[in-house]
Amino acid sequence: MEHVFHESNQSFYWKVDSLDTQVLEPLGPHEKYSPCVPLEICFEVSKNYSYFDSDLSEDGTLTLVHQSEVQVRSYKSKIINASWLQTRNAYVRSYLYRVLSFLKIHEDVHSDIVQTIIDRGIRIRNLDSKKGPKVLRLRVGIKIYHNQIRCEDCSKQRELERDALIKEMLKRVKVVADADDVNEDERGRGRKRQTVVRESEVCPICLEKFVVGSEDVTSMPCTHMFHENCIWRWFKQSHLNCPICRFEMFIELGSQGEGDIGI
Incomplete structure:
Protein backbone atom coordinates (compact mmCIF):
# COMPACT_ATOMS: atom_id res chain seq x y z
CA MET A 1 0.00 0.00 0.00
CA CYS A 151 -3.89 8.85 6.94
CA GLU A 152 -5.52 5.41 6.72
CA ASP A 153 -8.48 6.58 4.59
CA CYS A 154 -6.31 8.45 2.06
CA SER A 155 -3.88 5.52 1.85
CA LYS A 156 -6.71 3.10 1.02
CA GLN A 157 -8.20 5.51 -1.51
CA ARG A 158 -4.80 5.94 -3.16
CA GLU A 159 -4.43 2.16 -3.40
CA LEU A 160 -7.90 1.78 -4.99
CA GLU A 161 -7.08 4.46 -7.56
CA ARG A 162 -3.75 2.82 -8.35
CA ASP A 163 -5.33 -0.65 -8.77
CA ALA A 164 -7.99 0.76 -11.11
CA LEU A 165 -5.33 2.29 -13.36
CA ILE A 166 -3.32 -0.95 -13.39
CA LYS A 167 -6.42 -2.94 -14.46
CA GLU A 168 -6.83 -0.62 -17.43
CA MET A 169 -3.26 -1.38 -18.50
CA LEU A 170 -3.62 -5.18 -18.27
CA LYS A 171 -5.28 -7.24 -20.99
CA ARG A 172 -7.16 -10.53 -20.69
CA VAL A 173 -5.50 -13.48 -22.49
CA LYS A 174 -7.20 -16.67 -23.71
CA VAL A 175 -5.49 -20.01 -23.11
CA VAL A 176 -5.78 -22.44 -26.04
CA ALA A 177 -4.73 -26.03 -26.57
CA ASP A 178 -1.43 -26.69 -28.31
CA ALA A 179 -3.26 -28.28 -31.25
CA ASP A 180 -5.55 -25.29 -31.86
CA ASP A 181 -4.86 -22.97 -34.77
CA VAL A 182 -4.20 -19.34 -33.86
CA ASN A 183 -4.54 -16.56 -36.42
CA GLU A 184 -2.03 -13.78 -36.85
CA ASP A 185 -4.11 -11.17 -35.04
CA GLU A 186 -4.35 -13.34 -31.94
CA ARG A 187 -0.62 -14.08 -31.94
CA GLY A 188 0.19 -10.39 -32.10
CA ARG A 189 2.66 -8.74 -34.44
CA GLY A 190 5.23 -6.05 -33.71
CA ARG A 191 4.33 -4.17 -30.54
CA LYS A 192 0.73 -5.42 -30.54
CA ARG A 193 -0.06 -7.54 -27.50
CA GLN A 194 -0.78 -11.23 -27.89
CA THR A 195 -4.35 -12.20 -26.92
CA VAL A 196 -3.82 -15.98 -26.67
CA VAL A 197 -1.31 -18.28 -25.03
CA ARG A 198 -0.62 -22.00 -25.44
CA GLU A 199 -1.40 -24.41 -22.60
CA SER A 200 2.19 -25.68 -22.72
CA GLU A 201 3.53 -22.28 -21.63
CA VAL A 202 4.06 -21.50 -17.95
CA CYS A 203 3.60 -18.48 -15.73
CA PRO A 204 7.08 -16.98 -15.13
CA ILE A 205 6.21 -16.27 -11.48
CA CYS A 206 4.75 -19.56 -10.17
CA LEU A 207 6.16 -21.74 -13.02
CA GLU A 208 2.82 -23.56 -13.41
CA LYS A 209 1.27 -24.22 -16.82
CA PHE A 210 -1.63 -22.17 -18.07
CA VAL A 211 -4.94 -24.10 -18.12
CA VAL A 212 -7.16 -24.17 -21.20
CA GLY A 213 -10.38 -22.21 -20.59
CA SER A 214 -8.96 -20.39 -17.58
CA GLU A 215 -9.68 -16.67 -17.39
CA ASP A 216 -6.89 -16.11 -14.87
CA VAL A 217 -4.24 -15.09 -17.44
CA THR A 218 -3.37 -11.50 -18.24
CA SER A 219 -0.87 -9.65 -20.42
CA MET A 220 1.13 -6.60 -19.46
CA PRO A 221 1.79 -3.76 -21.95
CA CYS A 222 5.24 -5.28 -22.53
CA THR A 223 3.43 -8.47 -23.84
CA HIS A 224 4.64 -10.77 -21.02
CA MET A 225 1.86 -12.96 -19.61
CA PHE A 226 1.17 -14.17 -16.09
CA HIS A 227 -1.53 -15.64 -13.92
CA GLU A 228 -3.59 -12.67 -12.79
CA ASN A 229 -3.25 -13.61 -9.13
CA CYS A 230 0.50 -13.99 -9.50
CA ILE A 231 1.10 -10.60 -11.08
CA TRP A 232 -1.15 -8.86 -8.54
CA ARG A 233 0.84 -10.43 -5.68
CA TRP A 234 3.94 -9.02 -7.36
CA PHE A 235 2.35 -5.57 -7.56
CA LYS A 236 1.25 -5.69 -3.92
CA GLN A 237 4.91 -6.03 -2.94
CA SER A 238 5.39 -2.55 -4.44
CA HIS A 239 7.05 -3.90 -7.58
CA LEU A 240 5.21 -1.86 -10.22
CA ASN A 241 7.21 -3.40 -13.05
CA CYS A 242 7.39 -6.55 -15.12
CA PRO A 243 9.26 -9.42 -13.38
CA ILE A 244 10.79 -10.40 -16.74
CA CYS A 245 11.86 -7.21 -18.52
CA ARG A 246 11.36 -4.63 -15.70
CA PHE A 247 8.90 -2.65 -17.80
CA GLU A 248 7.70 0.18 -15.55
CA MET A 249 3.97 0.59 -14.91
CA PHE A 250 3.80 4.39 -14.84
CA ILE A 251 0.85 5.18 -12.59
CA GLU A 252 -0.06 8.87 -12.28
CA LEU A 253 -2.53 9.49 -9.49
CA GLY A 254 -2.46 13.27 -9.71
CA SER A 255 -0.57 15.74 -7.54
CA GLN A 256 -0.76 15.36 -3.80
CA GLY A 257 -2.10 18.12 -1.63
CA GLU A 258 0.21 20.42 0.28
CA GLY A 259 1.59 18.57 3.26
CA ASP A 260 0.83 15.13 1.76
CA ILE A 261 3.78 12.86 1.12
CA GLY A 262 3.55 9.31 -0.14
CA ILE A 263 6.36 6.90 0.64
Whole structure:
Protein backbone atom coordinates (compact mmCIF):
# COMPACT_ATOMS: atom_id res chain seq x y z
CA MET A 1 0.00 0.00 0.00
CA GLU A 2 1.21 3.49 -0.84
CA HIS A 3 1.01 5.39 2.42
CA VAL A 4 -0.23 8.98 2.43
CA PHE A 5 0.89 11.33 5.18
CA HIS A 6 -0.62 14.66 6.22
CA GLU A 7 1.41 17.29 8.04
CA SER A 8 0.23 17.74 11.64
CA ASN A 9 2.53 20.58 12.67
CA GLN A 10 5.67 22.47 11.73
CA SER A 11 8.29 23.83 14.09
CA PHE A 12 11.59 25.69 13.78
CA TYR A 13 14.93 25.46 15.52
CA TRP A 14 17.82 27.82 14.87
CA LYS A 15 21.32 28.27 16.14
CA VAL A 16 23.71 31.15 15.53
CA ASP A 17 27.41 30.26 15.79
CA SER A 18 30.45 32.49 15.57
CA LEU A 19 32.92 31.35 12.94
CA ASP A 20 36.61 32.12 12.86
CA THR A 21 37.30 35.77 12.07
CA GLN A 22 38.68 36.08 8.57
CA VAL A 23 41.75 38.32 8.69
CA LEU A 24 42.39 40.03 5.36
CA GLU A 25 45.71 40.25 3.62
CA PRO A 26 47.87 43.29 4.49
CA LEU A 27 47.03 46.36 2.48
CA GLY A 28 49.25 47.27 -0.43
CA PRO A 29 51.16 50.58 -0.53
CA HIS A 30 48.45 52.26 -2.61
CA GLU A 31 45.43 50.70 -0.84
CA LYS A 32 43.38 52.71 1.60
CA TYR A 33 42.50 51.21 4.96
CA SER A 34 38.76 51.14 5.73
CA PRO A 35 37.63 51.35 9.37
CA CYS A 36 34.50 49.32 8.48
CA VAL A 37 34.44 45.73 9.71
CA PRO A 38 32.10 43.66 7.50
CA LEU A 39 29.87 40.93 8.97
CA GLU A 40 29.47 37.83 6.78
CA ILE A 41 26.44 35.66 7.56
CA CYS A 42 26.10 32.12 6.19
CA PHE A 43 22.54 30.76 6.33
CA GLU A 44 22.04 26.99 6.15
CA VAL A 45 18.46 25.68 6.04
CA SER A 46 17.56 22.01 6.45
CA LYS A 47 14.29 20.13 6.74
CA ASN A 48 13.61 17.21 9.05
CA TYR A 49 10.66 14.94 8.20
CA SER A 50 9.24 12.56 10.81
CA TYR A 51 6.57 10.11 9.66
CA PHE A 52 4.24 8.64 12.28
CA ASP A 53 1.69 5.84 12.14
CA SER A 54 -1.87 6.97 12.83
CA ASP A 55 -2.28 4.19 15.45
CA LEU A 56 -1.24 5.09 18.99
CA SER A 57 1.24 2.93 20.87
CA GLU A 58 0.54 1.45 24.31
CA ASP A 59 1.75 4.55 26.14
CA GLY A 60 -0.52 6.81 24.05
CA THR A 61 2.19 8.25 21.77
CA LEU A 62 2.43 8.04 18.00
CA THR A 63 4.72 5.38 16.54
CA LEU A 64 7.63 6.75 14.47
CA VAL A 65 7.76 5.01 11.08
CA HIS A 66 10.52 6.88 9.26
CA GLN A 67 12.70 9.94 9.66
CA SER A 68 14.82 11.85 7.17
CA GLU A 69 16.69 15.13 6.96
CA VAL A 70 17.89 17.08 3.95
CA GLN A 71 19.63 20.41 3.49
CA VAL A 72 17.44 22.45 1.18
CA ARG A 73 19.19 25.78 0.84
CA SER A 74 22.29 27.75 1.78
CA TYR A 75 22.90 31.45 1.30
CA LYS A 76 25.67 33.93 2.11
CA SER A 77 24.96 37.54 2.89
CA LYS A 78 27.19 40.39 4.00
CA ILE A 79 26.56 43.50 6.06
CA ILE A 80 29.13 46.04 4.93
CA ASN A 81 29.74 47.44 8.40
CA ALA A 82 29.13 45.44 11.59
CA SER A 83 28.56 48.68 13.49
CA TRP A 84 25.28 49.05 11.56
CA LEU A 85 23.86 46.40 13.91
CA GLN A 86 23.53 49.27 16.38
CA THR A 87 23.71 52.49 14.37
CA ARG A 88 21.39 51.39 11.53
CA ASN A 89 19.40 48.71 13.36
CA ALA A 90 16.15 49.24 11.43
CA TYR A 91 17.93 48.90 8.08
CA VAL A 92 19.71 45.70 9.17
CA ARG A 93 16.45 44.18 10.43
CA SER A 94 14.65 44.96 7.19
CA TYR A 95 17.48 43.39 5.19
CA LEU A 96 17.54 40.22 7.32
CA TYR A 97 13.75 39.89 7.08
CA ARG A 98 14.07 39.89 3.29
CA VAL A 99 16.76 37.21 3.43
CA LEU A 100 14.58 34.96 5.61
CA SER A 101 11.63 35.45 3.27
CA PHE A 102 13.85 34.48 0.35
CA LEU A 103 14.82 31.32 2.25
CA LYS A 104 11.09 30.56 2.75
CA ILE A 105 11.25 30.74 6.54
CA HIS A 106 7.84 31.34 8.12
CA GLU A 107 7.37 34.98 9.10
CA ASP A 108 6.20 34.03 12.62
CA VAL A 109 9.82 33.29 13.60
CA HIS A 110 11.52 36.11 11.65
CA SER A 111 11.69 38.50 14.60
CA ASP A 112 13.28 35.99 16.99
CA ILE A 113 15.88 34.81 14.47
CA VAL A 114 16.83 38.37 13.48
CA GLN A 115 17.18 39.43 17.13
CA THR A 116 19.45 36.44 17.80
CA ILE A 117 21.65 37.35 14.81
CA ILE A 118 21.93 41.00 15.91
CA ASP A 119 22.74 40.11 19.54
CA ARG A 120 25.44 37.63 18.51
CA GLY A 121 26.86 40.01 15.88
CA ILE A 122 27.18 42.85 18.41
CA ARG A 123 28.84 40.50 20.88
CA ILE A 124 31.55 39.24 18.52
CA ARG A 125 32.18 42.78 17.24
CA ASN A 126 32.79 44.04 20.78
CA LEU A 127 34.97 41.08 21.71
CA ASP A 128 37.04 40.87 18.54
CA SER A 129 40.40 42.57 18.34
CA LYS A 130 40.44 45.88 16.50
CA LYS A 131 43.85 45.17 15.00
CA GLY A 132 44.04 44.97 11.23
CA PRO A 133 41.35 44.69 8.54
CA LYS A 134 39.09 41.65 8.95
CA VAL A 135 35.65 40.13 8.29
CA LEU A 136 33.51 38.88 11.15
CA ARG A 137 31.60 35.69 10.33
CA LEU A 138 28.41 34.08 11.63
CA ARG A 139 26.74 30.81 10.74
CA VAL A 140 22.95 30.66 11.09
CA GLY A 141 21.65 27.08 11.09
CA ILE A 142 17.88 26.83 10.70
CA LYS A 143 16.13 23.47 10.92
CA ILE A 144 12.47 23.06 9.97
CA TYR A 145 10.69 20.10 11.58
CA HIS A 146 7.75 18.57 9.71
CA ASN A 147 5.66 15.96 11.54
CA GLN A 148 3.65 13.78 9.17
CA ILE A 149 0.88 11.40 10.31
CA ARG A 150 -0.28 8.54 8.10
CA CYS A 151 -3.89 8.85 6.94
CA GLU A 152 -5.52 5.41 6.72
CA ASP A 153 -8.48 6.58 4.59
CA CYS A 154 -6.31 8.45 2.06
CA SER A 155 -3.88 5.52 1.85
CA LYS A 156 -6.71 3.10 1.02
CA GLN A 157 -8.20 5.51 -1.51
CA ARG A 158 -4.80 5.94 -3.16
CA GLU A 159 -4.43 2.16 -3.40
CA LEU A 160 -7.90 1.78 -4.99
CA GLU A 161 -7.08 4.46 -7.56
CA ARG A 162 -3.75 2.82 -8.35
CA ASP A 163 -5.33 -0.65 -8.77
CA ALA A 164 -7.99 0.76 -11.11
CA LEU A 165 -5.33 2.29 -13.36
CA ILE A 166 -3.32 -0.95 -13.39
CA LYS A 167 -6.42 -2.94 -14.46
CA GLU A 168 -6.83 -0.62 -17.43
CA MET A 169 -3.26 -1.38 -18.50
CA LEU A 170 -3.62 -5.18 -18.27
CA LYS A 171 -5.28 -7.24 -20.99
CA ARG A 172 -7.16 -10.53 -20.69
CA VAL A 173 -5.50 -13.48 -22.49
CA LYS A 174 -7.20 -16.67 -23.71
CA VAL A 175 -5.49 -20.01 -23.11
CA VAL A 176 -5.78 -22.44 -26.04
CA ALA A 177 -4.73 -26.03 -26.57
CA ASP A 178 -1.43 -26.69 -28.31
CA ALA A 179 -3.26 -28.28 -31.25
CA ASP A 180 -5.55 -25.29 -31.86
CA ASP A 181 -4.86 -22.97 -34.77
CA VAL A 182 -4.20 -19.34 -33.86
CA ASN A 183 -4.54 -16.56 -36.42
CA GLU A 184 -2.03 -13.78 -36.85
CA ASP A 185 -4.11 -11.17 -35.04
CA GLU A 186 -4.35 -13.34 -31.94
CA ARG A 187 -0.62 -14.08 -31.94
CA GLY A 188 0.19 -10.39 -32.10
CA ARG A 189 2.66 -8.74 -34.44
CA GLY A 190 5.23 -6.05 -33.71
CA ARG A 191 4.33 -4.17 -30.54
CA LYS A 192 0.73 -5.42 -30.54
CA ARG A 193 -0.06 -7.54 -27.50
CA GLN A 194 -0.78 -11.23 -27.89
CA THR A 195 -4.35 -12.20 -26.92
CA VAL A 196 -3.82 -15.98 -26.67
CA VAL A 197 -1.31 -18.28 -25.03
CA ARG A 198 -0.62 -22.00 -25.44
CA GLU A 199 -1.40 -24.41 -22.60
CA SER A 200 2.19 -25.68 -22.72
CA GLU A 201 3.53 -22.28 -21.63
CA VAL A 202 4.06 -21.50 -17.95
CA CYS A 203 3.60 -18.48 -15.73
CA PRO A 204 7.08 -16.98 -15.13
CA ILE A 205 6.21 -16.27 -11.48
CA CYS A 206 4.75 -19.56 -10.17
CA LEU A 207 6.16 -21.74 -13.02
CA GLU A 208 2.82 -23.56 -13.41
CA LYS A 209 1.27 -24.22 -16.82
CA PHE A 210 -1.63 -22.17 -18.07
CA VAL A 211 -4.94 -24.10 -18.12
CA VAL A 212 -7.16 -24.17 -21.20
CA GLY A 213 -10.38 -22.21 -20.59
CA SER A 214 -8.96 -20.39 -17.58
CA GLU A 215 -9.68 -16.67 -17.39
CA ASP A 216 -6.89 -16.11 -14.87
CA VAL A 217 -4.24 -15.09 -17.44
CA THR A 218 -3.37 -11.50 -18.24
CA SER A 219 -0.87 -9.65 -20.42
CA MET A 220 1.13 -6.60 -19.46
CA PRO A 221 1.79 -3.76 -21.95
CA CYS A 222 5.24 -5.28 -22.53
CA THR A 223 3.43 -8.47 -23.84
CA HIS A 224 4.64 -10.77 -21.02
CA MET A 225 1.86 -12.96 -19.61
CA PHE A 226 1.17 -14.17 -16.09
CA HIS A 227 -1.53 -15.64 -13.92
CA GLU A 228 -3.59 -12.67 -12.79
CA ASN A 229 -3.25 -13.61 -9.13
CA CYS A 230 0.50 -13.99 -9.50
CA ILE A 231 1.10 -10.60 -11.08
CA TRP A 232 -1.15 -8.86 -8.54
CA ARG A 233 0.84 -10.43 -5.68
CA TRP A 234 3.94 -9.02 -7.36
CA PHE A 235 2.35 -5.57 -7.56
CA LYS A 236 1.25 -5.69 -3.92
CA GLN A 237 4.91 -6.03 -2.94
CA SER A 238 5.39 -2.55 -4.44
CA HIS A 239 7.05 -3.90 -7.58
CA LEU A 240 5.21 -1.86 -10.22
CA ASN A 241 7.21 -3.40 -13.05
CA CYS A 242 7.39 -6.55 -15.12
CA PRO A 243 9.26 -9.42 -13.38
CA ILE A 244 10.79 -10.40 -16.74
CA CYS A 245 11.86 -7.21 -18.52
CA ARG A 246 11.36 -4.63 -15.70
CA PHE A 247 8.90 -2.65 -17.80
CA GLU A 248 7.70 0.18 -15.55
CA MET A 249 3.97 0.59 -14.91
CA PHE A 250 3.80 4.39 -14.84
CA ILE A 251 0.85 5.18 -12.59
CA GLU A 252 -0.06 8.87 -12.28
CA LEU A 253 -2.53 9.49 -9.49
CA GLY A 254 -2.46 13.27 -9.71
CA SER A 255 -0.57 15.74 -7.54
CA GLN A 256 -0.76 15.36 -3.80
CA GLY A 257 -2.10 18.12 -1.63
CA GLU A 258 0.21 20.42 0.28
CA GLY A 259 1.59 18.57 3.26
CA ASP A 260 0.83 15.13 1.76
CA ILE A 261 3.78 12.86 1.12
CA GLY A 262 3.55 9.31 -0.14
CA ILE A 263 6.36 6.90 0.64
